[in-house]
Amino acid sequence: MSPETEARTLPVVQGVAAASPVLPVLLPAGPAESPGAPRRSCGAKRGGCGSGREVLDPRIRERIHNHPCYSQEAHQHYARMHVAVAPACNIQCNYCNRKYDCANESRPGVTSRVLTPEEALRKVKYVASRVKELSVLGIAGPGDPLANPDRTFRTFELVARECPDIKLCLSTNGLRLLDHVNRIKALGIDHVTVTINMTEPEVGERIYPWIFYNHKRYTGREAARILSERQLAGLQALTENGILCKVNSVMIPGINDEHLVEVSRTVKRLGAFLHNIMPLISSPEHGTHFGLTGQRGPTPQELKALQDRCEAEGIAMNMMRHCRQCRADAVGLLGEDRGAEFAEDVFLSQDVDYDLEGRRAAHAAIERWREEVRTARTRLGIETEGGPGRDGTVLVAVASRGGGVVNQHFGHAREFWIYEAGPGLARFVQARSVERYCGGPETCNDDGTILAGTVRLLSDCAAVLCSRIGHEPRRALEAAGIECVEVYDLIETAVAGVGARLVGRRARTTR
Ligand code: CLF
Ligand code: SF4
16 A cells, blocks of 8 residues: 555654654664774764664764754754854854854854853753753854853853753864863763864865964965864864764855865764765855855755765765754754744743653653654665665655654645655655745735745655645646645655655656
């Protein structure tokens, strides 16, 4: 029976599945790496990883299992929050004008109010008591956390003491990383992201006009050389100390797009676990150098092609493909922004007891549900990996509110998850944001431009899977050759079923 027609009763995790966003990911299927395997690797061997395509050492699997950025599967179930405690920065990136949050982790156009470490602790406790699926606290700005070391580490210290089940996560431009490796390790900050956009100063001078280092301002090629050396040395020191590292890179067409393949190779050699290549977001109203000079960002197709190259043979880097470029005070599942629910006057005025037992029970419920999803996937023989660009696949788009289920109305989707689909294959490749088509009767797509934009964005997809869809969007999508499938099922089951049917049909028509 095809997933489109098969009605299934899905287990619901009380208070979690309905609210939580979805996520498909791979479970390691092959042999685990031997405990004695040499370090200076990302801890994974070819064949499947938490984000991508490698078989994980079980110890690393345990470390990432509920980190929504390091594990693609976890991002459908677990939330992160950022606290904006770090205002200053020590470098200048051409995609940032310092009015907004650090664009190495955030999209431009949004700003965060800076909190003191004590205020940040109150916020974390308040949010953790209400968002039980919260698993990670990240510090990512609004400037560079390590240009504000006292505020950053004081915040981590307070949270580590009072919220022992929350993972600590840091994101930095890497200039001062080497100075703080011991402190990072001592505080148990187990996940660190370094933004590395280049390893060649000739490329770097087109991205960084200056850096401020050891009381001196450096410009041009010399600035880029110092920055690159410090980033790579810091990354290496972290991985040698057993800290899981992710590298973020901003893809800037014509400047570093080709070069990022080499960056991926280099950071993998230095032990980075994951590479997150993000699209440059650039427009004149952001007031950045790139925005004002007309530097464009990549298309989703260009981004995917580059990610595929870095993941392919020869490099085999684990790629993060589900980043949402969230803001420095983001709260919630990736892709949702619940910051407005946690206003300052509320969390600053309340004393919250930390409900460790309640949080543990909620996480246990999430894990039971994940296990059911995995069991279903295994029973049906669905792969979630398979290497980029496997022959005989199509792209399909999924609307989901999370929990691993196709469960969202087309008109309510703010983003679509793009999968490579085929017989026995459902491989997550990208999240694409759209403007919500239906905002209620008063704002519902009155001039058609939102729908037209969505159809364009999904133009390389063969089908859209959603719980319901209206007549007008269905007509527009079908006119563009995109099939609309109404379904309520596990994502991977539905994607693989539709993929098998579409690939089979294509094979028959080309015979
Ligand atoms: Fe935050 Fe970054 Fe830690 Fe995640 S975000 S500090 S690693 S907890 Fe995640 Fe957000 Fe992408 Fe960053 S989706 S921008 S990769
Ligand atoms: Fe802006 Fe972040 Fe670059 Fe600093 S490191 S200039 S805050 S994008």
